[in-house]
Amino acid sequence: MTTNLASNDLLNTVPKHDYLHLFDGNTPRNVVEFLELDRYEVAKATGLKDKTQVRLDEQIRKDLKNRLEEIAIICELMAGYFNGDVAKTALWFRVKNPALGGVSPRDMIRYGRYKKLELFIRNALAGIHP
Numbered sequence: 001m002t003t004n005l006a007s008n009d010l011l012n013t014v015p016k017h018d019y020l021h022l023f024d025g026n027t028p029r030n031v032v033e034f035l036e037l038d039r040y041e042v043a044k045a046t047g048l049k050d051k052t053q054v055r056l057d058e059q060i061r062k063d064l065k066n067r068l069e070e071i072a073i074i075c076e077l078m079a080g081y082f083n084g085d086v087a088k089t090a091l092w093f094r095v096k097n098p099a100l101g102g103v104s105p106r107d108m109i110r111y112g113r114y115k116k117l118e119l120f121i122r123n124a125l126a127g128i129h130p
Contacts, residue, residue: 015076019084
């Protein structure tokens with residue numbers, strides 16, 4: 001039983017679909033555009049000291065690229081929940097959520113709490129409720 005659980009966790013680390021097309025081309029830029037984040041918000045969300053460190057071109061910092069790819073996975077997990085409905089997924093990220101203490105998922109990302117959001121989403125999708 002432990003082996004099945006471990007293999008299911010292993011296979012669920014990456015979304016099965018790319019409904020939002022965040023992984024087409026420049027993933028970091030696609031994530032920033034989907035969540036409508038500015039450079040200051042990206043810097044704060046990813047722990048950079050200031051917005052001048054935010055580059056979304058081929059010279060992007062590796063740590064920034066990794067964080068934005070993790071956020072892309074979070075977005076795609078929710079898109080999967082909404083069966084690929086981009087509008088519903090975008091709305092879910094913008095609306096304040098009582099289960100998140102009245103904070104919108106987008107704001108959790110903006111405040112650098114994307115790991116907590118990811119855990120909440122993965123638990124919810126697995127049927128584990130707080």
